[in-house]
Amino acid sequence: MTLLHRRTLLLGSLDGRFNARVQLRHVIVSSLLMVSALFLAVFALQLGTLPLTLDDIVSALTGRAAPRITMIVVDWRLPRITMALVVGAALGTSGAVFQSLIRNPLGSPDVIGFNTGAYTGVLVTIIVLRGDQIAITLGALGGGLATAIVVYLLAWKEGIQGFRLIVIGIAVSAMLTAFNTWLVVTGGLETVMSAALWGAGSLNGMTWSRAVPSTVACVAGMVLCFGLARRARILEMGDDMAGALGLAVTRARLWLMVVAVMLVAAATASIGPVVFIALAAPQIAQRLCRTRSMTLAASSATGALLLLAADAIAQHLFSPLSIPVGIVTVSVGGLYMLWLLMRDL
Amino acid sequence: MNASRGSRLLWLGLGLVVLLVAFMASLGIGAKPLPMDVVIESLFGTLRGPEATIVLQSRLPRALIGIFGGAALGLSGALMQTLTRNPLADPGIIGVNAGAGLAVTLGFAFAGITQPYSLFAYSFAGALLTALLVHLISVKGAARPDPLRFVLAGLTVGAMMSGISSAIALLQPHVFDRMRFWMAGSLDVGDLTLVLAAIPLICVGCILALALARSVNALEMGVDTAALLGTTPVKTQAATLLTVALLSGTVTAVTGPIGFVGLMIPYIARWAVGPDLRWMLPFSFLYAAILLLCSDIAGRLIAVGELRVSIVTAFLGAPVLILLARGRMAGRAALR
Numbered sequence: 001m002t003l004l005h006r007r008t009l010l011l012g013s014l015d016g017r018f019n020a021r022v023q024l025r026h027v028i029v030s031s032l033l034m035v036s037a038l039f040l041a042v043f044a045l046q047l048g049t050l051p052l053t054l055d056d057i058v059s060a061l062t063g064r065a066a067p068r069i070t071m072i073v074v075d076w077r078l079p080r081i082t083m084a085l086v087v088g089a090a091l092g093t094s095g096a097v098f099q100s101l102i103r104n105p106l107g108s109p110d111v112i113g114f115n116t117g118a119y120t121g122v123l124v125t126i127i128v129l130r131g132d133q134i135a136i137t138l139g140a141l142g143g144g145l146a147t148a149i150v151v152y153l154l155a156w157k158e159g160i161q162g163f164r165l166i167v168i169g170i171a172v173s174a175m176l177t178a179f180n181t182w183l184v185v186t187g188g189l190e191t192v193m194s195a196a197l198w199g200a201g202s203l204n205g206m207t208w209s210r211a212v213p214s215t216v217a218c219v220a221g222m223v224l225c226f227g228l229a230r231r232a233r234i235l236e237m238g239d240d241m242a243g244a245l246g247l248a249v250t251r252a253r254l255w256l257m258v259v260a261v262m263l264v265a266a267a268t269a270s271i272g273p274v275v276f277i278a279l280a281a282p283q284i285a286q287r288l289c290r291t292r293s294m295t296l297a298a299s300s301a302t303g304a305l306l307l308l309a310a311d312a313i314a315q316h317l318f319s320p321l322s323i324p325v326g327i328v329t330v331s332v333g334g335l336y337m338l339w340l341l342m343r344d345l
Numbered sequence: 346m347n348a349s350r351g352s353r354l355l356w357l358g359l360g361l362v363v364l365l366v367a368f369m370a371s372l373g374i375g376a377k378p379l380p381m382d383v384v385i386e387s388l389f390g391t392l393r394g395p396e397a398t399i400v401l402q403s404r405l406p407r408a409l410i411g412i413f414g415g416a417a418l419g420l421s422g423a424l425m426q427t428l429t430r431n432p433l434a435d436p437g438i439i440g441v442n443a444g445a446g447l448a449v450t451l452g453f454a455f456a457g458i459t460q461p462y463s464l465f466a467y468s469f470a471g472a473l474l475t476a477l478l479v480h481l482i483s484v485k486g487a488a489r490p491d492p493l494r495f496v497l498a499g500l501t502v503g504a505m506m507s508g509i510s511s512a513i514a515l516l517q518p519h520v521f522d523r524m525r526f527w528m529a530g531s532l533d534v535g536d537l538t539l540v541l542a543a544i545p546l547i548c549v550g551c552i553l554a555l556a557l558a559r560s561v562n563a564l565e566m567g568v569d570t571a572a573l574l575g576t577t578p579v580k581t582q583a584a585t586l587l588t589v590a591l592l593s594g595t596v597t598a599v600t601g602p603i604g605f606v607g608l609m610i611p612y613i614a615r616w617a618v619g620p621d622l623r624w625m626l627p628f629s630f631l632y633a634a635i636l637l638l639c640s641d642i643a644g645r646l647i648a649v650g651e652l653r654v655s656i657v658t659a660f661l662g663a664p665v666l667i668l669l670a671r672g673r674m675a676g677r678a679a680l681r
Binding site: 105154155157164167168170171172174175177178179181182184185189192193196275276321323324326327330331334335337338341342 | 498502504508512525605652655656662664667671
């Protein structure tokens, strides 16, 4: 029994066209994480100013409840919970890809400056251009993507090297943070505070009209990531080995980076920068799976679980005050990371 | 990369001269430019009047905290980078600034602090507690001090603390309003007594740093070698952390967080005088002070109504770091 979870499953069709090596432990861990996320989702649906029973939820989801209950469950709580799961999974996935590419636990979209750039975009949109919701989303996307591209180009020197990428990411983020600080000091208090609320990352007031496009974008990005996962694992063996195995190293790394950045972009544009999920989820997943290699499925499930739990806490812990979820992800994710650090690294 | 003794002394001598020039320039340049003789006469007390008041009341505290604050940031950066064997280690990265920020936010929000001295106390306590917390977390359960662990713990603690700060600030607009100005670090303190209170603390920190230089040097060779050489790694690490907290906590208390000086200057020091801390520390002292003074002067000249010095240092430091990352550091795999 003790050895069972160390088994490796070899899956494939007889003609050898499809095949995969799967660690049994990864499968078990990922499934357990996903099931817990689903349980938590059902539980979160019951929570709120109007507490509901499990029966209410089931009948609301199947359309047999009173219109009022259906509205609360399907139109108010469900989009928020869906977004928490989807964005959490997207962040966990992109974090796993980043850390695998950069071969460094600090390598996450937070580190290469994406979130700071997105925040700059939003500050400029709100304080200078006084834009509306759509403009803010575009500002976040533009700012984040432009920053990621600038960081990538600056770090490019006969290829991308992890350490250089992180240092340049820190440099560019610091510059943008300084610019943000300047904007925050010059702007009026109310406009600056509304920008800062976005900057804290929040799922408050999520609707289906906002959730559906984000969900589509995040799921598409995750599918691409899972498709490229095998290349990432080969890259983990080192560039020379990967090249010898017939992989176009530079191109594979570029594509993985592009897809991972797109995932963060979709997530950040939907709910604002939620730090730490991308950093912590892959680390937690790796420890649960007892591996040093990339674990996409477990990472995405961990991300979803973390963000959903964080949002439930953000919404209900200080009720009636609802704090931005980003602040909870920092605290909860942070505590868990610290516990891991104290136990072993 | 070992520089000769002569070139090291040359660097230090040059630094001293440039620092003096920058100090005088800092007293003379501003919204009302003053000629050098006016500045010098005001300093020696032979001149009275509004111009002397500007020099003594407004510009002297600013120039002094520029020198000592810059030096403190440079030294704590050099100590941290050598101790953790990590070129990214910097008081900002190990969470000390965030800890000071949280303490100040708590002070603004719940204790209603207004006096500069209480601000000072809160910021210092926050920095010190954070440094201790990060240190304890990183050595807890570890067989030996591990630089990567240390930076991870610092990043984590720092992120948590700034998250909590912003949660508190976002719930209370008046706290948010004060925090946004404090967080944008500036040398414009306008209070000589506050600066004079900080300078002795910084001097103590500098002496401690110099005293620690040998042990930290030994530690850089690896824990085992350091133990063989007769140092006690854990003690060295704890003492260094206290020194870093003292240095960066004091300067942050007076000016608010100023990034990049502690990250950038040690790089230049390593390039100019080599990795030996006994040379790196004096170099960092002089050139960090020059950097901060010049950034402050530049901030006064660039924008109408002055650009805050923390913004200038970031815009100066970041491109330099990018150039360094692309050139000299390219082969360096310091983070494992």
